[in-house]
Amino acid sequence: MYKRAEHQKLHNKTILKNLKNPDMQMMIMILLLCSVIFITILFLTKGGKSNTPSSPPRLPLIGNLHQLGHHPHRSLCFLSHRYGPLMLLHFGSIPVLVVSSMEAAKEVLKTHDRVFASRPRSKIFQKLLYDGHDVASAPYGEYWRQMKSVCVLHLLSNKMVRSFRNVREEEMSLMMDKIRKASSLPVNLSELLANLTNDVICRVALGRKYGCETDFKELMERLTRLLGVFSVGTYVLWLAWIDWIRGLDSQLEKLRNDIDEFLERVLEDHEDSDGDRTDFVDVLLKIQREKSVGFDIDRVSIKAIILDVFVGGSDTSYTLMEWVMTELLRHPECLSRLQEEVRTICKEKSSVLEEDIQDMNYLKAVIKETLRLHPPLPLMVPHESTHDVRLRDYRIPAGTQVMINAWAIGRDVATWGPDAEEFRPERHLHSSVDFRGQDFELIPFGAGRRICPAISFAVVLNEVVLANLVHQFGWISTEYQAEVAESTGIAIHRMFPLYAIPSSTS
Template sequence: MMMMILLLCSIIFVTILFLKKQSSGKKTKTPPSPPGLPLIGNLHQLGRHTHRSLCSLSKRYGPLMLLRLGRSPVLIVSSADLAQDILKTHDRAFASRPLTKLSDRLLYNNRDVASAPYGEYWRQMKSVCVIHLLSNKMVRSFQNVREEEITLMMENIRKSSSLQNVSHHLETLTNNVICRVALGRKYGGKTDFKKLTDRLSEMLGTFSVGSFIPWLAWIDWIRGWDSQLEKLAKELDAFFEKVLKDHEDSSIDRDRTDVIDALLAVRRNKSAGFEIDRVSIKAITLDVFVGGSDTSFTLLEWAMTELLRHPKSLNKLQEEVRTICKGKSSVSEDDLEDMPYLKAVIKEALRLHPPFPMMAPHYSTEDVKLRDYHIPAGTQVLVNAWAIGREVATWGLDAEEFKPERHLDSAVDFRGHNFELLPFGAGRRLCPAVSFAVVLNEVVLANSVHGFDWKLPVESMEDKTDVVESTGFSVRREFPLYAIASPPTCLT
């Protein structure tokens, strides 16, 4: 009762201040805005799936909107040409990240690459990732890991009943690959790192009242959000500290260099040209794991979903893969270059289902004039990659349809040069792990359709209805994908 009285008094007080400011504030030309409410602004207009809510609003107010989420001004970008303005023309001005309590506690005070503010520290850490962790040589060095885990997944599918939990198989594979690449070995049982990172992804997708309305931050404490945050942060750090100590133990013989080994070598040899400390090593490793596993699993799950819903596309992909790999029991990474339809399927899955529909927020560090609008410093920017991927002006009237053929004669790619397709971002904050993610996605999908014939269960309605999306930082299926796997009718 007391909490409700305090909240009501707070709302009345802020309403008075809001109306006073509205009547006396200096007018500047700003992008169109949906009507907001005192105190909360436009927060009430964000539904369960933010990317869909903002896409609907953009159809009414235009592809460039200014929302007020609590006290924070947030620019919403929902078209390819405006994304180019933000991520290329004015890239430097919008290259930073907003600082939040979430990133402070969970991402080591923004010491990782993804959430670090734009500046010298971010440049140094990104160079470490690009040169020492995600170079073509390093990506190739993990080929055996990918092959071993794919072989294990295929064997598990063969041993299971014909009705397969496809989501479980794909999630296990991507988790195991990234664990071995980043941490040196799989972590399960009492130290199930996957459960920790699932909680992290879920936490990053939750709403913190204090992040948008600081003077109401006490609500986060009362509802237990703060305690959950602290508990998860301590568990994650304890896990990484243990993994680091294992790597520093010279008595443990290591037959393969993983991400932590590479980072420790950079620190020991001072090969980066600057000091890299223990906290930065843990923060970067967390980036590699969460970004790699979430992106790859989510993409593969949606790609298989769409292929099963569109049997003609599945058959066409199988024909391509099985023709190229005639007489072979599996698909190697060397085979992938000759598979244009496979690459088109990956692009189409990324277009319709970007793993992170709302790109990580950008933050303006200076005033910008954008299309005759004044965008002040301190404005957050959210680029709706999901909406851009479904823009009729770019993709045509069939933009909502899964149609890989649209990419066969198109030069549009997802590596940051074309703003019609932005699953990995663009500009200075382009995800540095694109090459690693792409080769894993392609070789897993190719082997899956090469080794088995797939179809949906007879009672399934997935091919007739929309598939429900999850909520959170990354958007997966709400429910696991089940499908029937059978030996290929003709493994040519």
């Protein structure tokens, strides 16, 4: 017993001696500091008692980035079932508000529209979209208002949309001829619809088709793919080296140079032309020369706006038509009903004209239902708050990014009922709900100040093409009726092309 007591005294003296050692004191201070930091982080990840929306637990430094998954619209929808339709995440140190219900979307896009009308900065958008000189990613302000007015007035107004009718009809007729020549063999509808929208956009915006040029098609594919890639360095600056290691930085740089070279060539072609063309590039160059809109438009802005037309008008339009045909082939009864409507209205005609569309209520219902289940941009383009604001008694600080999950809103059981996951166009036949920004349960094109200005341009092409596909041909699916795999990226289309067998109705 005595020896044990002596040993304990000696041990205590050793500890006291060590505690007086400066190195030991420094080590203890470091351990205490680390403990405080760990406890603080643990408290923050559990949410604390702050007047902010509910949040899932997050990891130090990276926040909730690990919870996005390959399909963020699905992952965020799943999280919202637990944490609510207004959910606060952190991507690195940046707060991100995720909106997953029509009521919450209405507060953001209508009640507080001006506060949330700006766009966050993104390395990918900066590199590929001329650092916010386009319309879609430009910060809210005078420049954005001026550029949007130019686009709406000179390309996207109802008058201009009607003036492009011949272009739509000619390109659609060429596509129908290709299908007719297939002679009951499977056709790649995804490729046909993508080429159609590209050719229409090229003729309207650039004056001629570039779709047959391999480098142009490859350029557009790279662009739409990289716009949907997640940049770690945008949210966690000290991890920006990851983007370099995985080759993202070099891909962005090369694509930026390739896009700029292509658009520069397009501008030079128009400047050297003696013809009396009236495409969008000519309009922009004329505005630049004559300064007819009261402000200067430089060359960078012209190229950025042209690029916007392709990003917003081509990929999303073909994606919608691809999903419509996918759902019709998965639901033969809906296809039969649509064919009956179209062929009844156009029974004496070989093709459907644009004026025939207005009485096709089931066609419009099919398109609405597809936009509900498959919005081309399921998370839309992010918004950013410019001022502090109170949202449902929550404090939302300035600089908060906002992601509107249109995919989750379109599948909300509280709004659409227990069959919200089912494709049922009939739900829209006696409903006034539309997708043009006034009804927040269906906002595939957004709403408020930043609503997509090209809705009319896209819808008229989609309607007439789909009506003619079911009017002129019968269709047989070549795939099983299981759930269709989705691609990744900013626009969500099918992971694999849609093949179907056409049969002539004559």
